[in-house]
Amino acid sequence: MALLVAAYFIMNIAGLVIMWEDKRRAKRHEYRIRERTLWLVALFGGAVGTTAGMQLYRHKTKHLNFKIGFPILAIIEVILLFKVLL
Template sequence: MKKSPIRRSKNPVSFQQKQKQQLMLAFGFYAVLIVIAAMGKLSWSIVGWYALIGAVTYLVYAKDKQAAQQGRWRTPESTLHLLSVLGGWVGAMMAQNYLRHKTKKSEFRLAYYLTVIVNLAVLLYLISGGDISQL
């Protein structure tokens, strides 16, 4: 029985292009946070929180990747998702892409995207001052 050929996109995105896109998304997100804070719609402490939790999340992913390679104790996936939902999703995105970690498990990726949606919904709520109609 003949297998059908694998269909490939006519314009596949290279790994380097994907890295650049995600880096631009990360910088863009932080830039938007800074602009919103400068407009007085968001506390500067929240901007600082996003930067801090993003860096911590990246480091936790890096530690987990190293542990996986060395057969040591791993960080629970629930911890990685908790960090993402608390605002570390940008650091998680960068770690997944640059470290090529946690990219193959579709269940994990789905849960990750849900944490991003939940976090952004909470952020919109904070920006609106608790009144979504103000957005």
């Protein structure tokens, strides 16, 4: 159980960082992180972090698939985590 919680925590930190990095690159007109990569981080447990990063850094908020998809995925992941832990 502790390993699962640690992995979930690490993936969410990674989600937050990857959204920050993509926003930084966007501002500098540099090579961007693929949207597929953002989605994969979210799908593998980082949806809460990517959603927080999206809101915190105001990044990808105009893209409907991110604006709706990340929060829905975050809710599903939190529910699944609680079901596994309880």
